[in-house]
Amino acid sequence: MSSPALNTLNTVFGYSEFRPGQQQVIEAVMKGQDCLTIMPTGSGKSLCYQIPAISLAGYAIVVSPLIALMQDQVAQLEAQGVAAAFLNSTLDYQQQDDILSQVNHHQIKILYVAPEKLMQPAFLDRLAQFPPNLVAIDEAHCISQWGHDFRPDYAQLGLLKQYFPRSPFIALTATADSATQQDIIQLLKLVNPHHYVGSFDRPNxxxxxxxxxxxxxxxxxxxxxxxxxxxxxxxxxxxxxxxxxxxxxxxxxxxxxxxxxxxxxxxxxxxxxxxxxxxxxxxxxxxxxxxxxxxxxxxxxxxxxxxxxxxxxxxxxxxxxxxxxxxxxxxxxxxxxxxxxxxxxxxxxxxxxxxxxxxxxxxxxxxxxxxxxxxxxxxxxxxxxxxxxxxxxxxxDPPKKYDGLVDAQKVMSTIYRIGQNAGFNYVIEVLRGANTQRVRELGHNALSVYGIGKSKSHEYWISIARQLVHLGLLRIDITDNAHLKLTELARPYLRGDMPLELAQPRINQSQEIAKGQKDKIKPKHDKRLFERLRQLRKQLADEQDVPPYIIFNDATLVDMCIVQPQSEQQMLLVSGVGKRKLEKYGHAFLAEVNNYLSRFD
The missing domain is CATH 3.40.50.300 (P-loop containing nucleotide triphosphate hydrolases)
Incomplete structure (x- = not known):
């Protein structure tokens, strides 16, 4: 790997090695090759264009669809000592002109631009006078009709190649199936692109x-x-x-x-x-x-x-x-x-x-x-x-199957007895023997099915009824107030002629899973130290009027709790601590770590 890129990764961003796929993409961009990069959220897509932009002479254009995204990225880059700016509708003409002047005088390394702003002919003509070292299209799936978030503003981006024929283009997204990927390549007119598709798995x-x-x-x-x-x-x-x-x-x-x-x-x-x-x-x-x-x-x-x-x-x-x-x-x-x-x-x-x-x-x-x-x-x-x-x-917690024929018969019989004239909740009220005004007025408390399901909860019976809908034994009639109706498929089960296997209803599932997993998860770091560092981060963030993660994210604080640095050199070993952040925040966090550890001396 070329040393400028690795040096940028280490000194600016505070990471010692590249994540999967980053190195190949960065190498391709720095050699002037177009790229299509599919990486899941949180895998470091942004570094694939930020590192070449910083390492190469000149500046980069990043096309971004949302104002919030631009502001967020620029704030993080500035915190790491990188000269970055954005152009969008929140800025007046003079502010935009000042930024373009800074770009022209090599005072900005990364310029974020909204697609509708970028594609204005006069604006493109001006940028063509000082072409970028690369053009990055973020959220690139927005250009494709097959993409889940198609945006007309993106449709014109294929014209960019005419204005910047010598600049490598890198299209990035977290979500694109094969049809969308091919559409992106074609519409952006990418030339022989380095095509990287990372794992979509987010195991955490x-x-x-x-x-x-x-x-x-x-x-x-x-x-x-x-x-x-x-x-x-x-x-x-x-x-x-x-x-x-x-x-x-x-x-x-x-x-x-x-x-x-x-x-x-x-x-x-x-x-x-x-x-x-x-x-x-x-x-x-x-x-x-x-x-x-x-x-x-x-x-x-x-x-x-x-x-x-x-x-x-x-x-x-x-x-x-x-x-x-x-x-x-x-x-x-x-x-x-x-x-x-x-x-x-x-x-x-x-x-x-x-x-x-x-x-x-x-x-x-x-x-x-x-x-x-x-x-x-x-x-x-x-x-x-x-x-x-x-x-x-x-x-x-794999679904547990059981002989659900009797439960199914109870639900279907209740629906039949009340004339197939009610939705989920009322059917279950009758089934569980609810003493409500509506039940009494309709005389359903006198039915043979009234209360036959009172030993089970409302949630239990909702689950059974929904499974019967999924299996095609019941249907929801949306033309009749979403009332439940029996289908022809229900007959043999009502008569008991066929067995029926159902899934055991899963209630309060998230809490049960969390409870079952608690013993398996061992603490990886000192939770008390983490909480102190988190409070310090919040205090510093409020003083500077920035989100706490702009200072350090949770993963960096966790690593700080594991490394427990007691010197500047040790602090630089913490993932996510570069030289600029060490200078700006390192001493406050070192003092907090040392203060905490001194209690045990």
Whole structure:
């Protein structure tokens, strides 16, 4: 590897060696070759263009889709002593002109630009007078119609080659299937690109699915178990975002809402509070988080099922970017699928709707799977895997099958006796013998099926009923208030002519898995020292008005607790501590470590 790149990695970023794939990509870019780079979130994609940009003469252009992403990347680079800037709609003409003047005078190494700004002809003509040493297209899947997040602004980027014919281009994304990858190469006119596809596996993320019974209570239990750690809860609608946020706030959790219905000021206030650890939980629509580089998100909850595996992968990938243990929890109920299908059908572009339906089918397969979640996920992206991961709900606690015929008959008989004229909740009220006004008024408390399921919980029977829907014995009639109806397939089971195997309902699954794993997880570092370093980091971050991870991320603090440095040389051995950060923050953290260790002398 060329020494300038390795030297930059070590002195600027504080890492002693490259991660898988980085070295090959960086070498190719520095030799002037185009690249298509597919790497999972948290694997160090940004370094693939930042290191060549810093090491080579001149400056680099980075095309980035979101203002928050640009601001975040620039703040982190500046903290590491790298001259970086961004151009987008938040800056006036004079500010933009000043930045371009700095670029022209070699005072900026990395320039982040929004695609709609970059593609203005007058702007391109000006940049062509001082061409970049490379052009990086971040979130490159946005250019492809096959990508899960197609953006018209990206469609014009193929013209860039005309303006910068001698500059190598590097397209980067975390999520692209083979069709999307080929589309990116073609549309950006990449010439004989170095094509690197890294592993899509994020082994530090534990994938868990819970049946959605009482989602607000489930979310409360999840958040409570996380002990003030940072998390994101994704919802499909603004109304649900408000509902979940209000519930958590009323139960004394530090939560904030983020969706397009809020003003820009409200969204920025919520995002800043979350980035600075003043708020632990961000409840948001899926628009939130793209490009947010907060490395210490310990969990992501999907309150509703995502529309594609790419969305699921990208959103869950916002957990554990620092490589530490994290969780991705999906709450799923059958009715969610109908809601998503309806949303997809609103698309006027029939071809696009067809693509989205196809992608949603794959997401449903993941949700309904009784094999390793990670195996399904990786095989979708073409990364062959035929062994369980040991770190998902299916692997840790495999579904237990049992003879479910009697339970199924109880549910189906109740539906039949009440005239196939009610949804899940009312059917189960009758089944469990609820003494409600509606039950009494309809006379259903006099039915032979009334109370025959009272020995089992509401959640238990919801699980059984949903399985019967999945098996095709029941259907949800969306034209009749989502009432449950028996299908022809139900007849032989109602008569008892055929056996029926069901999965044992999995209730409070996340807590049970966590409890079962607790004894297996041994502490890797001194937790008390970590907490002291975390408080020092927060204090310094507040003084400088930056997010704590800009100073050091959690993985660096963990390594600091393991190394326990007592000198500048030892501090430089800590992963993520470069010379600039040593000069700026090293002495404060050294003093804290030494102060802590002196208690044991």
């Amino acid at each position: 993320i534990r994938y868990i699915q819970q049946e959605k019974f009482r989602p607000l209570n489930q979310v409360e239990a999840i958040v409570k178990s996380k002990n003030n750690q940072a998390g994101i809860i994704y919802c499909t609608s603004r109304k649900r975002v408000e509902e979940v946020t209000d519930y958590l706030q009323r139960h004394n959790f530090a939560a904030a809402a983020y969706h397009a219905g809020l003003s820009l000021e409200q969204r920025e206030t919520a995002q800043t509070a979350w980035l600075k650890d003043d708020v632990q939980i961000m409840v948001a629509t899926v628009a939130f988080g793209m490009g947010i580089n907060k490395p210490d998100v310990r969990f992501v909850v999907h309150y509703d099922i995502p529309r594609s595996i790419e969305n699921f992968y990208q959103e869950t990938g916002r957990a554990g970017r620092d490589g530490l243990d994290s969780e991705a929890i999906l709450l799923y109920e059958y009715a969610d699928a109908d809601r998503v299908r309806w949303l997809i059908e609103q698309n006027q572009n029939l071809e696009r709707a067809q693509i989205e339906n196809h992608k949603f089918d794959s997401m449903l397969s993941l949700a309904h799977s009784e094999t390793c979640r990670r195996m399904v996920l990786l095989n979708y992206f073409g990364e062959g895997r035929n062994q369980g991961c040991g770190n998902c709900d299916i692997c840790i």
